[in-house]
Amino acid sequence: MMRKLWGRASSSNVMKVLWTLEELGLDYERVDAGGAFGRTREPDYRAMNPMGLVPTLQEEDGWALWESNAIARYLCNQYAPGGSLYPSAPRARAAVETWMDWTLGHVTAPMVTIFFTHVRLKEHERDWAAEGKARVDCARLWKIVDGKVASQRFLCGEDLTLADIALGCWVHRWHVLPIERPALPNLARYYEALKTRPGFTRHVALPLE
Structure with missing residues (x-):
């Protein structure tokens, strides 16, 4: 499956991750969740993110990560280690x-x-x-x-x-x-x-x- 970012586009925390994905040139599919879109109370979502909030990043192998700052740091470490977006020094x-x-x-x-x-x-x-x-x-x-x-x-x-x-x-x-x-x-x-x-x-x- 393609990398997925769960969360509505109007969320400030989702925006943060979307911008990071764009800066790194990574492919992804955004799935509406949270607010009027619901989904965050469903068992499958809570299995990825026990807080039931957005965003949640789901990698192609199914591995999931939540908390927007943690997601942004992970993306830089995983796909652009040592890059200027998140310097290693x-x-x-x-x-x-x-x-x-x-x-x-x-x-x-x-x-x-x-x-x-x-x-x-x-x-x-x-x-x-x-x-x-x-x-x-x-x-x-x-x-x-x-x-x-x-x-x-x-x-x-x-x-x-x-x-x-x-x-x-x-x-x-x-x-x-x-x-x-x-x-x-x-x-x-x-x-x-x-x-x-x-x-x-x-x-x-x-x-x-």
């Missing part, structure tokens, strides 16, 4: 992983709050106080990124890495959500640099849904 790799962990540990939660408030939740479900706090938190975090990319194209230098792939979805959403944003010119230039990658424009820089 310990310090360069540590820098990439620092930004991946930072995105997961700090950016994701407040950005999810903002995104769900404006896109996914019905009016009576929206907590505008929480949205306001999340915007303040995110403004502080994006200022850190703005400083980091002041003198370089991407987070870890001139080459795209998994650090950028992990953060990229939130960069896009921050710029297109109907919210007030502080002026961060370096972050804006970074967003434009991400747009030069076909995998980003194809899978990440999409209308919000």
Whole structure:
């Protein structure tokens, strides 16, 4: 069978893996799962991913892996070891992983709050106080990124890495959500640099849904 990626295209975590697959030039079939598509509660899916979330990568021999950052690292290690997307030098790799962990540990939660408030939740479900706090938190975090990319194209230098792939979805959403944003010119230039990658424009820089 062909390699499969289980997950709906609108999921930020699925986008991350789709972009990685594109950067590596790997063939795959995406199978809709999660949200309105269901499937994630089915026993066969839970056998691959006990959390019942997306994405799940299923290799041609049936072996499966879940958690988007783990999938992205695996794909690089398996199919492009030593490549610039996930460098093998310990310090360069540590820098990439620092930004991946930072995105997961700090950016994701407040950005999810903002995104769900404006896109996914019905009016009576929206907590505008929480949205306001999340915007303040995110403004502080994006200022850190703005400083980091002041003198370089991407987070870890001139080459795209998994650090950028992990953060990229939130960069896009921050710029297109109907919210007030502080002026961060370096972050804006970074967003434009991400747009030069076909995998980003194809899978990440999409209308919000």
